[in-house]
Amino acid sequence: MDKQGFHTIKAIAFTSQNLMPNSDMLSLYEAVTEISQQMLQAARQKDWDGYGKLEILCQGYIHQIPVHGEQAPLTPEALERKIACLKTILSNDKEIMDLMQPWMLRLSDIMSGQSFKK
Secondary structure (H helix, E strand, O other), X not given: OOHHHHOOOOOOOOOHHHOEOHXXXXXXXXXXXXXXXXXXXXXXXXXXXXXXXXXXXXXXXHHHOOOOOOEOOOOHHHHXXXXXHHHHXXXXXXXXXXXXXXXXXXXXXXXXXXXXXX
16 A cells, blocks of 8 residues: 555544544444455465555545544444454555565566576
8 A cells, every 4th residue: 555545634624513423434444454355365366456456445445534533532342443453454464565575576686687697
């Protein structure tokens, strides 16, 4: 995911009546979690075209997640669900990066011309 997707700044002043409801916000986190699971499956299968499509879809959901202060306070149960989603997303992301590492090293070698020196 590109960092721009995570660092979107919204310049809208929210009031208490237009805060995103927790259920909507949690649905977004759960959707991102599900897509990250699908991205991991695609990476395991080396389906990089499918992975790229899922990454774009995931970014669309991430852009909808409110930044801090634009959501109603979370109940303890909602906070638990959010944390569980984030842990799963981070775990999936780590495994995806581990799967991509050999390919990224190979690409780096190709770009630096080392593959031609061997």
